[in-house]
Amino acid sequence: MKEVVVTGMGLVTPLGVGVSRVWGALTDGLSGIRPIDRFPVDDLPARIAGFVPEGLKNDGAFEADAYISPKEQRKMDRFIKYCVAAADEALIDAGWNPKTDVECERTGTVIASGVGGFPAMIEGDAVLRTRGPRRVSPFLVPSFLANLAAGHVSMRHKFKGLIGAPVTACAAGAQAIGDAFKAIKLGEVDVVVAGGTEACINRLSLAGFAASKALSTDRNDAPETASRPFDESRSGFVMGEGAGVVVLEALDHARARGARIYAKLTGYGASADAHHITAPPADGEGAQRAMRAALSQAGVQPDDIDYINAHSTSTWAGDLAELNAVKALFGPARKLSMSSTKSAIGHLLGAAGAVEAVFTVMAMVKGVVPPTLNLKNPGVDYEGLDLVPLEAKRKQVAVAMSNAFGFGGVNASLVFAQPDR
Numbered sequence: 001m002k003e004v005v006v007t008g009m010g011l012v013t014p015l016g017v018g019v020s021r022v023w024g025a026l027t028d029g030l031s032g033i034r035p036i037d038r039f040p041v042d043d044l045p046a047r048i049a050g051f052v053p054e055g056l057k058n059d060g061a062f063e064a065d066a067y068i069s070p071k072e073q074r075k076m077d078r079f080i081k082y083c084v085a086a087a088d089e090a091l092i093d094a095g096w097n098p099k100t101d102v103e104c105e106r107t108g109t110v111i112a113s114g115v116g117g118f119p120a121m122i123e124g125d126a127v128l129r130t131r132g133p134r135r136v137s138p139f140l141v142p143s144f145l146a147n148l149a150a151g152h153v154s155m156r157h158k159f160k161g162l163i164g165a166p167v168t169a170c171a172a173g174a175q176a177i178g179d180a181f182k183a184i185k186l187g188e189v190d191v192v193v194a195g196g197t198e199a200c201i202n203r204l205s206l207a208g209f210a211a212s213k214a215l216s217t218d219r220n221d222a223p224e225t226a227s228r229p230f231d232e233s234r235s236g237f238v239m240g241e242g243a244g245v246v247v248l249e250a251l252d253h254a255r256a257r258g259a260r261i262y263a264k265l266t267g268y269g270a271s272a273d274a275h276h277i278t279a280p281p282a283d284g285e286g287a288q289r290a291m292r293a294a295l296s297q298a299g300v301q302p303d304d305i306d307y308i309n310a311h312s313t314s315t316w317a318g319d320l321a322e323l324n325a326v327k328a329l330f331g332p333a334r335k336l337s338m339s340s341t342k343s344a345i346g347h348l349l350g351a352a353g354a355v356e357a358v359f360t361v362m363a364m365v366k367g368v369v370p371p372t373l374n375l376k377n378p379g380v381d382y383e384g385l386d387l388v389p390l391e392a393k394r395k396q397v398a399v400a401m402s403n404a405f406g407f408g409g410v411n412a413s414l415v416f417a418q419p420d421r
Contacts, residue, residue, distance in 0.1 A: 003252075004249070008091060010090035011086055011089070011245075015345055019089065026359065033345070048219070049241075050348070076148075082198075086197070087245045104158045105160045109192065112173050112197075112353075114172045159193065169407040169410055170311070171404040171411065171412040174412035175410070175412045177194045177195065181268050191249045209239065213236065216234075218235050226314075228343065230382055242351050264421065265414065269289070280321040280409070284326075287413075288329050305330065306335060309357075311352070318405070327385075361400075368395070375389035397418075398421060399417045
């Protein structure tokens with residue numbers, strides 16, 4: 001069984017584009033959540049979101065023309081564009097640009113999306129109803145298919161190894177990384193570009209999530225304070241968008257080409273709640289099993305974990321279930337810190353697990369744990385846990401975990417370790 005390492009990372013988030021820029025903003029305590037100004041929202045209960053800033057690439061914003069020709073952009077919904085940009089950054093960071101047939105065939109692509117091109121579907125339907133079927137674009141279907149993010153990355157870079165696209169709601173990005181991890185461990189490929197991407201903020205998605213009482217709707221006038229994981233005043237999540245991509249590689253392959261190694265990926269666990277379509281069990285039993293499986297595969301004990309990047313989205317049921325799962329599994333692990341970076345960028349749905357995996361690795365690389373913003377009153381349930389409130393903290397992180405859970409009762413956990421462990 002091969003050992004697996006992270007050799008490259010790329011990010012497109014509401015805090016900007018590029019790992020260094022995004023990490024700096026995150027640890028400075030900045031928020032990427034703003035009032036929605038891209039479409040009418042006066043009649044919507046939720047009028048804020050974590051949009052990726054658009055502008056010039058050199059300013060840290062998303063500039064589609066810097067990555068993709070205007071002609072090719074017409075074939076892609078926004079989630080694909082974000083993925084292409086994040087994958088380009090990760091591959092440049094890793095220094096991986098395969099040229100030979102063998103190298104291309106030994107490189108895979110696994111990019112998840114919880115929803116895919118939802119805006120393209122909505123726009124296509126509008127064209128059909130108002131202008132007729134002959135005006136529907138021939139690129140409509142490939143623009144919204146969830147697997148086309150992986151498809152475009154594969155075609156762009158001539159990667160001919162395995163290709164996949166988990167569509168497991170808000171656990172999808174973490175599961176993509178987990179699937180890639182297993183493929184490398186088994187020797188099926190040497191390198192996999194893995195992650196998640198999402199861009200489905202529009203009137204219908206906001207109305208739907210609000211109808212299910214999942215969204216924060218009471219802080220539209222103070223958007224930066226709306227995402228409040230763990231806080232007693234939390235009232236729902238804030239929808240975000242973006243992409244996170246990592247380059248995973250067999251350790252012997254990375255060493256042979258002299259690649260920089262950020263961290264080892266040592267464990268992956270997945271489970272099903274088999275409980276409810278949207279709500280987790282209060283005790284987080286399914287989440288416990290995913291975390292326990294990841295720890296077991298990594299060959300570590302709960303006491304070995306220094307930091308958890310929590311899934312916690314700022315919903316009452318979800319945050320409490322994850323808390324109960326962590327308390328049951330880790331007990332009085334006094335050295336354990338846990339934070340939710342969704343407080344800064346909102347909930348990126350299918351991209352969340354991948355973006356947060358990058359944040360987890362960066363915490364290890366930089367020796368800094370990112371904060372949980374807006375956490376002023378965690379309540380008695382959270383006593384004894386270091387939830388890193390309001391400000392980042394310096395801490396050496398040798399082993400860390402990243403959690404991602406989703407509708408349908410999907411649970412995924414990843415364990416990372418310092419390269420020398």
